[in-house]
Amino acid sequence: MTTGRSIIAEIDFSQDGKQMGYLRLPHSVHRSAYGWLPIPVASVKNGSGPKVVLMAGNHGDEYEGQVILSRLIADLEPEMVGGQVIVLPMSNFPAARAGRRTSPIDEGNLNRTFPGDPNGTVTQIIADYIENVVMEGVDLVVDLHSGGSSLLYHEACMLVSAGAGPADDPDFKSLLSAFGLTYALYIDGAATTGGFSSSAACRQGGSAITTELGGGGTVQPRLLAMADQGLKHMLGAFGALTGPLVPDAAPGAPTFQPVDPHSHYVYANEPGIFEPAAELGDRVAAGQTAGWIHFVDTPGRAPAELRFAAAGITVCKRQPAMCQRGDCLWHLAEKS
Ligand SMILES: [Zn+2]
Numbered sequence: 001m002t003t004g005r006s007i008i009a010e011i012d013f014s015q016d017g018k019q020m021g022y023l024r025l026p027h028s029v030h031r032s033a034y035g036w037l038p039i040p041v042a043s044v045k046n047g048s049g050p051k052v053v054l055m056a057g058n059h060g061d062e063y064e065g066q067v068i069l070s071r072l073i074a075d076l077e078p079e080m081v082g083g084q085v086i087v088l089p090m091s092n093f094p095a096a097r098a099g100r101r102t103s104p105i106d107e108g109n110l111n112r113t114f115p116g117d118p119n120g121t122v123t124q125i126i127a128d129y130i131e132n133v134v135m136e137g138v139d140l141v142v143d144l145h146s147g148g149s150s151l152l153y154h155e156a157c158m159l160v161s162a163g164a165g166p167a168d169d170p171d172f173k174s175l176l177s178a179f180g181l182t183y184a185l186y187i188d189g190a191a192t193t194g195g196f197s198s199s200a201a202c203r204q205g206g207s208a209i210t211t212e213l214g215g216g217g218t219v220q221p222r223l224l225a226m227a228d229q230g231l232k233h234m235l236g237a238f239g240a241l242t243g244p245l246v247p248d249a250a251p252g253a254p255t256f257q258p259v260d261p262h263s264h265y266v267y268a269n270e271p272g273i274f275e276p277a278a279e280l281g282d283r284v285a286a287g288q289t290a291g292w293i294h295f296v297d298t299p300g301r302a303p304a305e306l307r308f309a310a311a312g313i314t315v316c317k318r319q320p321a322m323c324q325r326g327d328c329l330w331h332l333a334e335k336s
Contacts, residue, residue, distance in 0.1 A: 005118045007129045008036075011043050013086065017078055018044045025093075025125060027105075039093040039126065041086065041134075042073045049083020050139040051206075052240045054231075055130075056088070058111045058143055058197060060095030060103075064213040064220075065144025068228050080243045085235070086134055091143075091197075092126060099217075101148050111145075114200040131200040140175075140238060141201035141208045142231065147215020151328070152319045154280035155182035156223045156230075157212040158254065161198055172207055173256075178237035179209060179230040180250025183315060185333050186258045209234075216319040226251040257333035263310035266290045266330040268323040270304055275321070276329070278314050286311045290330055293323065308332065 010021030023039040054072070056065030069089040076085060090096035092110035094103040102109045108123020116127025135141060147153045158181050160172075176184045192199060198208035214223045229251045236246030268274065272293040278284055285308070292303035312332030323329065 005129055005133065006125060007039075007133075009041065009133075011041060013043055013045075013084075013134070015043075016045045016047065018042070018076065020073065023129065025122065025129075027122065037093055037122070039088070040090050041088055042076070043084065043086045044076045044078055044081045045084040046078040046081045047083070049081075050238060050240045051084045051137055052086070052235065052238070053130075053135055053138050053141045053201075053206075054085060054087045055091045055141065055143040055197060057090035057096035058092055059101045059109075059145060059148050060090070060092055060097070061099050061101050061148045061217060062144075062146040062213075062215065063217070064146045064215075064224055064227065065211070066090060066096065067219055067224060068144060068231065071228070072231075075245060080241060080245050082239055082242055083139075085240055088130065088134065091130065092123060094122060101150075111143075111197055112195040114195050114197060115203065127195075127200075130197070131204065135200055135204040135206065138201060138204050138206040140206055140240070141197060142234075143197040143208065143210045144213065144227065144231075145210055146213040147316060147319065149215075149217045150319055151316055152216040152280065153212040153214055153316045154314065156214070156226050157181060157183040157185050157315060159198075159210040159212060160184055160186050161188075161194075161202075161208075175207070175234055175238060176209065176254055176256075178250055179234040179254070180252045181211065181213075181226060181230050181254055182252060183333060184254045184256045185212075185315065186256065188259075188261045212316070255335055257313070257315070257335050259331065259333045260310060264312055264332040264334070265328060266306055266308060268293060268325055268327045268329055269306070270295070271324045272296070272304070273321050274318060274323045274327075274329055275303070276317060278330075280314055280317055282314045284308045284311060284314060284332065310334070 011019035106121040201208035235241035312334040
């Protein structure tokens with residue numbers, strides 16, 4: 001398929017049926033003069049109906065979604081789909097292959113790069129193609145993230161951009177309920193102007209759900225099963241998936257929690273070793289000790305005590321103990 005862009009798709013998105021292959025991104029390097037980067041893609045299309053784009057590996061060190069979508073590609077058949085489901089299990093392929101948040105080629109963070117640039121760096125080219133070709137006319141984008149190497153989320157979460165776009169729409173809220181992950185976290189979002197995949201979806205006229213499924217560089221079976229069940233149940237409710245692949249019920253009932261972009265975050269103010277003073281899922285009070293930063297290289301120096309600025313539930317924490325000034329150590333959410 002030709003698009004006037006440098007990426008060449010091995011599959012034809014306009015065709016019915018199940019197709020699997022690669023988006024070929026030309027990449028001429030010392031090891032491979034005429035080579036291309038193979039970005040895996042699948043399209044399962046069955047007549048008219050909603051167009052859904054499922055993404056994982058947007059950040060390459062977030063493995064849960066990559067596992068879920070890899071399995072889904074194998075299981076999906078055209079008769080199970082109403083409309084079209086396009087799957088990108090390693091959206092930022094160079095980052096996903098390296099197991100890194102950002103691309104080792106250009107240090108690009110795909111989920112800050114949309115709408116990208118067809119003549120830019122590798123990450124910018126990928127962002128442009130996903131937003132303007134893969135998401136063209138999309139109804140719903142689901143981007144499966146997790147905490148990655150540096151963060152660990154409590155349970156399975158859905159992130160929703162608050163204050164703009166479809167997030168306040170009752171139909172969209174019922175879609176989040178059909179997904180049924182533990183928390184729906186309403187964050188401040190530049191719904192149509194941001195560099196996120198959700199911003200790209202909004203610009204293309206669609207809705208977007210971003211997940212956070214654990215993290216810490218791991219794959220947790222219970223959260224994986226929840227997300228897998230929830231995704232299929234939600235796609236069934238949306239009319240994109242039919243048949244035995246659609247579970248009878250959502251995995252749970254989410255609680256809807258706003259996240260304050262300032263008071264709900266705790267950052268390291270000095271480099272050192274972070275000792276948390278709470279567990280994930282705790283309800284903490286404003287002023288409560290959040291943890292300490294230890295300066296083991298300075299004998300006798302007292303640790304710096306950090307406090308939560310607001311009350312809330314600890315939904316996310318930094319996974320490695322080593323921290324630098326500016327690292328996010330905690331983020332909270334508070335039920336409205
Ligand atoms: Zn991510």
